[in-house]
Amino acid sequence: MRWFGFGFNAFTQTYVQEKSGEEDSCSSEREVKVSVPVELHSHALRGRISASWSRTASLFLDQDQCVYLAGFCASISSGSSGPVTVDTSGCKDAIISETHLSLAFPDRIESWDLQSKNEAPSWRMEINTQSENSDLKLPLVPGGYISSKSPVFHSLSSHLQAKSLALGGEHAVLLTVAGAVYTWGQGSHGQLGHGGLVPEEEPRTVEALWGMSMRSVAAGGWHSICIGDGGDLYVWGWNESGQLGLPSRGLRKTSQQKTDPQEAFLTEPPSKVSTCLGEELHEEVFISIQAFPALVDVSPPCEIRTVSCGSRHTAAVTTTGCLYTWGWGEYGQLGHQTTTSLDEPQCVEFFSSQNLHVVDVVCGPWNTFTAAVKKEVH
Amino acid sequence: MTSLWLKISAALPPNEEQFPLTFSDKVPLSVVEMLKLARKQLYGNTTSASQILNAQIIVDYSWERLNMGTWRDVDKEWRRVYSYGCLFKAVALCRENPLEEEILQAIRTCDMALLMGAAIMENLLQVIVCILQTGIRKLAKEEDNSENIEAKKRRIASPHVGLIKEDLSVPRIKCPSLESFSANHLLPLKPVILEGIIDHWPAFNKHPWSIEYLRSVAGCRTVPVEVGSRYTDEDWSQTLLTVNEFIDKYILNKVGVSESGHKAVGYLAQHQLFDQIPELKEDIRIPDYCCLGEGDEDDITVNAWFGPQGTVSPLHQDPQQNFLAQVVGSKYIRLYSPEDTAKLYPHDSQLLHNTSQVEVENPDAERFPEFVKAPYQECVLQPGDVLFIPVKHWHYVRSLEVSFSVSFWWS
Numbered sequence: 109m110r111w112f113g114f115g116f117n118a119f120t121q122t123y124v125q126e127k128s129g130e131e132d133s134c135s136s137e138r139e140v141k142v143s144v145p146v147e148l149h150s151h152a153l154r155g156r157i158s159a160s161w162s163r164t165a166s167l168f169l170d171q172d173q174c175v176y177l178a179g180f181c182a183s184i185s186s187g188s189s190g191p192v193t194v195d196t197s198g199c200k201d202a203i204i205s206e207t208h209l210s211l212a213f214p215d216r217i218e219s220w221d222l223q224s225k226n227e228a229p230s231w232r233m234e235i236n237t238q239s240e241n242s243d244l245k246l247p248l249v250p251g252g253y254i255s256s257k258s259p260v261f262h263s264l265s266s267h268l269q270a271k272s273l274a275l276g277g278e279h280a281v282l283l284t285v286a287g288a289v290y291t292w293g294q295g296s297h298g299q300l301g302h303g304g305l306v307p308e309e310e311p312r313t314v315e316a317l318w319g320m321s322m323r324s325v326a327a328g329g330w331h332s333i334c335i336g337d338g339g340d341l342y343v344w345g346w347n348e349s350g351q352l353g354l355p356s357r358g359l360r361k362t363s364q365q366k367t368d369p370q371e372a373f374l375t376e377p378p379s380k381v382s383t384c385l386g387e388e389l390h391e392e393v394f395i396s397i398q399a400f401p402a403l404v405d406v407s408p409p410c411e412i413r414t415v416s417c418g419s420r421h422t423a424a425v426t427t428t429g430c431l432y433t434w435g436w437g438e439y440g441q442l443g444h445q446t447t448t449s450l451d452e453p454q455c456v457e458f459f460s461s462q463n464l465h466v467v468d469v470v471c472g473p474w475n476t477f478t479a480a481v482k483k484e485v486h
Numbered sequence: 487m488t489s490l491w492l493k494i495s496a497a498l499p500p501n502e503e504q505f506p507l508t509f510s511d512k513v514p515l516s517v518v519e520m521l522k523l524a525r526k527q528l529y530g531n532t533t534s535a536s537q538i539l540n541a542q543i544i545v546d547y548s549w550e551r552l553n554m555g556t557w558r559d560v561d562k563e564w565r566r567v568y569s570y571g572c573l574f575k576a577v578a579l580c581r582e583n584p585l586e587e588e589i590l591q592a593i594r595t596c597d598m599a600l601l602m603g604a605a606i607m608e609n610l611l612q613v614i615v616c617i618l619q620t621g622i623r624k625l626a627k628e629e630d631n632s633e634n635i636e637a638k639k640r641r642i643a644s645p646h647v648g649l650i651k652e653d654l655s656v657p658r659i660k661c662p663s664l665e666s667f668s669a670n671h672l673l674p675l676k677p678v679i680l681e682g683i684i685d686h687w688p689a690f691n692k693h694p695w696s697i698e699y700l701r702s703v704a705g706c707r708t709v710p711v712e713v714g715s716r717y718t719d720e721d722w723s724q725t726l727l728t729v730n731e732f733i734d735k736y737i738l739n740k741v742g743v744s745e746s747g748h749k750a751v752g753y754l755a756q757h758q759l760f761d762q763i764p765e766l767k768e769d770i771r772i773p774d775y776c777c778l779g780e781g782d783e784d785d786i787t788v789n790a791w792f793g794p795q796g797t798v799s800p801l802h803q804d805p806q807q808n809f810l811a812q813v814v815g816s817k818y819i820r821l822y823s824p825e826d827t828a829k830l831y832p833h834d835s836q837l838l839h840n841t842s843q844v845e846v847e848n849p850d851a852e853r854f855p856e857f858v859k860a861p862y863q864e865c866v867l868q869p870g871d872v873l874f875i876p877v878k879h880w881h882y883v884r885s886l887e888v889s890f891s892v893s894f895w896w897s
Contacts, residue, residue, distance in 0.1 A: 118543055119516065140539060161547065162516035180516040206514045223515050278554050294555065329550060419550060438546070473550075 109154055109467065112145040112458075113164070115418075115441030115475025121164045121179025122146070122475050141447055143440030145458045145478065157479075158203045159472025163222070165204040173199050175211065203246045205256035210246055217249050219260055231260045248273045253280075268311060276327030276345075277419065281334070282311055287321030289314045289334055297330040298399035299345035305399065316401045317342065328417030328435075329473070334401075339411025339427065342401040349420045350451025351435030353404040357394035359451050406432055406453045418471035423478070424453065429465030431456040431478055439474045490580055490589070490621045497613050498577070502529045506607065507570070512563045520544050521567070524574040537578035544571030552602060562604050569603030572596060573611055580618065589621045590706055594728070597708035600762050601726075612764070615707075622706055649818065649866055656821065656865040656873065667874075668778050672807075675876035677821050679865060680775075680809075683872055689769040689813050690870070695890060696814075697733060700792075704763045705730040712753045716798045718833075718841060727752075737794050737888055753797040759790035760892075766790075773809050773872060776896045787895040794888055801830060801842035801882040806895040808875040812867045815889030819873060820846055820864045822880035829860035830880055846882040867891075 113122040118140045148166070155168040163179035175196045196202075201212035208230070210219045218229035235250050247253045252263040253273050264270055269285040279293030279300060290311035291300040298305060301314045317334070322342075324335040331345030331352055343352040350356040395402075406412070410426040417423075421435030421442060432453040433442040440447055443456045459466050464480040471477070499505045505525050509518060520543055527537045548568035551561075576592040576599075584592070596615035603611075658679045662670075671678045689695045711732050714722030727735070736752030760767035767788075776786055787806075795815075803824065810819075822830060830842040831854050844854045851858065866886065867873055875881050877897075 118520070118540075140543070162514075180519065206516065223511070277550075330553070 109479045109481055110464075111148040111153075111155070111157060111166075111477060111479050113148050113475060113477045114142045114145045114443045115472070116140070116161075116439040117142045117475070119162045119179040121159070121162060121472075122148075141438075141440040142475075143437075143443065143447060144445050145443050145456070148477070156202065157470045157477045159470065159475060159477060160204045160206045161473045162206065163204055164472065164477070165202050165209060167196075167199060167202045169200070173197050175199060175202050175209070177204075177209070201246045208256040210254055210256075212244075212246050212249070217246075217254065219254060219256070233261065244270075245272055247275055264311070272325060274325050274327035274332075274417075276332065276417070277329035279327065279330075279332070280311075281325045281327045281332045283322055283325040283334070287323065287337065289317050289322050289325060291332065297346035298397040299327075299330050299332050301332060301344040301399070301401050303399050305397075314401065324414060326415045326417045326422075328422065328471075329419035331417060331420075331422070333415050333417055333422060333424075335412050335415055339413070341404045341406065341412050341415065341424065343404050343422075344398045344401045346397055346420075347395050347451070349436035349449045351417070351420050351422050352395065352398055352402070352451075353406075353422065353434050353453050354395040354398060354402065354451060355393060356449075356451040357396065359449055360394075404453065414468060416469045416471040416476075418476065419473040421449075421471065421476070423469045423471055423476050425466050425469050425478070429459070429467070429480075429483070431459055431466040431469060433476065436474075441471075441475050443476060488583065490584070490617065493617045493620075494577060494580055494614060497610065497617060498528070499607075502526060505529075509567065510563050512561050513567060517544070517547060517567060520547075521570055524570075528574065528577065534578050534581045537581070538575055541571050541575035541578055544568075545575060549602075565602065565604035566606055569599040569606045569611060572599035572603060573606065573614070576611075576614060576618070580621075584621075586622060589618055593618045593622075593706050594708050597762070601708070601710065616764075619706065650864055654862065654864050656819075656863045658871075664775060664778060667775055671874055672775075672778055672876075675879070677863060677876060677879060678874050679867070680773075680872040680874060681870065683773060683775075684771070684811050684813075685870060687770055687813075693769050695769065697737065701730060701733065703765045704759075705733075707763060709754055709759065709762070710757055711736070712755050713750050715751055716800050718800050718838065718843075729754075739794075751794065751796055751798075753791070753793035755791050755793065755797070755799070756789050758788065759792075760788050770811075770813075770892055773811070773894060775809070775874075776894060779807065779896045781897045785897070789893045789895070791891040791893060792889070793885055795885055797883075797885045797889070799881075799883040801844060801846050801880050803840050803878045803880045804875075804895065805840075805877065806897050807877050808873075809894040809896070810867065810873040810875060811892045811894070812869050812871045812873075813890045813892060814869060815885060815887045816869070817867045817889055817891065818864070818884045818886055819867055820862050820882040821875065822860055822862045824878040824880065826860040827880070829856040831857065842880065847884070 115122060122142050153168050154170045155166055158165045163177055166176045168174060173196060196211060198213050199211050200214065203210050207222055208219050209222055210217065216235060217233045219231040220226065221230040233249065244250065247255065248270055252261055254260050255262065255275060268282065268290065270282055271285045272283045274281045276299060279291060282290040290313050292308045292311045295307050296305050300308055301316065302312060321337045322334045323337050326333045328351060331343065334342050336342065345352065347354050347356050348358055350359050410428060413425045413427045415422065415424040418441055421433065421437065423431060423433045425431055432455055434450045434453045437449040438447050442450060443458060444454060459480055463483045465483045466478050466480045468479040469476065502525055507521055507525055520540060524537065524540045524544060527540060544567060548564050548571055551564040552568060572595045576595040579588045579592040593615055596611050596618065599611045656677050656679050658681055660681045661683055662680065693699060705728065707729050708726050709729055709732065711725055711727050712722065713725055716722065732752060732754055760770065772783060772786060831844055832839055833841055833843055844857050849857045865873065
């Protein structure tokens, strides 16, 4: 499996530059914004990637199970890219935030403060080495989940039967074993999917998806996505950069004038709340906040296998090995060789042109990482 | 144009060492690193493009933080970071012989910091934006029909006679003493129109406020504009425009009709314009009667209300005393006492509990039967008038023509 990265790279976290001493004739702009996928490591590996704004953590499951940190010089790592100088052998999962690196081992969970030189993790929890917990993916841990802000551990009722958890900018999206979706946290941008803008303190079921079984969930800065059993995509939350794949007014405006797109979004009007996509209207409808789940069409029609969200963009992999991206593209995180934002899913041509079959995608806040394998020749 | 850069340089600290960059640990080290890089570049030789790129990274990241949580909760540190990002960006834009478009972009950037950020380096952004405004040619005078739109003292004959029922009209009084205002109106919380108390404002004399004058003083400045009939409507929204764009589009209706085919109403409403544009602040004065309150002069909130004919503020109440001063044009205003709140059907929600559900000039008698029984007072506020709206008094406002009012919220 080969990993590729594109998007924000101001801390050289998106790819490891070859130490060949070549003259850097590239403009600084191209370095910071990588808009075409670049291969990350010199050899194919089975692993996991997690990315924060300024760093990327790569966990290699085949090898010595080391966690490699690239990007902003972490206090606990030796250089801008290199293995974390803590004992990570046996590590089976890792996630990184701007301030913390959390590691899951068979017998314990650790959270390390990346801003200080510490010999010990800032938080730690022992776990029973029972098989029922062995397939829990971070940030889920036995009994609940962990976050990078204090308090680290949050308990979750066992009734929920959590299967996977996605933590967004200030909300959480939970998928249960039964295929139901729960959300909680801030709701001011419709990211909870309950139809309003109020926060929820406790997990609350997304009723609009009742009766449909979901197989995967993802969360971005202010948006949420889930994949239905049939491979269809449901989105809700903020659409200011087209991250929902629904028509976004801000994108049309900026194609006409050269103002910063963010200037148009000083405050979000509570009025532009859309209940569902199927409304009939005489004029083009722009959605800035989608407070209930809406179905997004990817064309040509296909089944979505996995999806991941950055701060304001979304990336989805189809069962046929294509990668689609949409949303905020200012730093090249959509991979279409431009820095334009899109409000419609678009296929990343790079992979098909290189005869690569995409199998996984993980987004950092402003960048995107994909795993791909060479296409089988039939 | 290089003289512009000289002025900007003079306003900045002389070197890197004297440029403060301290933040609490709420700001991750990676962000501080970007800020330090930007500061280094400012005093170094890097290209303008590189500096703008780095500044934009800081602006983008802090902008995301500013959009998390409610406005009140946003950590002041992130607002400071945002301001620094805007500062680095604005300065970089003006580095290498900037064109007018780049200066305008720099002004917009400073305004974003003034609107969303927190003051840094002794309000340096305010200083910078004033310098930048000197770099812009004054707009050529246009023959728009704005000659009539000027601040004049009260006309003798009011064209709106007949609109107000005499026995319901808000009483008027000319230049009352502090004592009599306090005894007859403030303490009993009775609305009144004060005449003659703002005649001395430069906005009527030395710098009569007009479309031309506003363009020359603030034309390229970015302000928040409310678009839509009223803030309780579904299609109400807020946007950012320069004062020139706002005047063209919503006051003079020069720009073509909106996408939906009908003219939208735009209102520069409830904005602390006078903090943003000190030159305009010089044209007004805080009414002496505010000294009767308990708060400091610094605690008085001064807002600008500038819009075309037909702007509507739905019936609502505010938690402070209000002096509403009319400078240009006229407004129809209706007042209801807080005693009659039950007949005014306030919204249930927390967000709108200070706003009535009733459309005052077109009430739905079926949904709101008690409304017609609620007693009220009304008036047409003319240039030179100041309406005293006691705390919690319900008020409804509709502009009868292009209008510019200034409100003073005090306690």
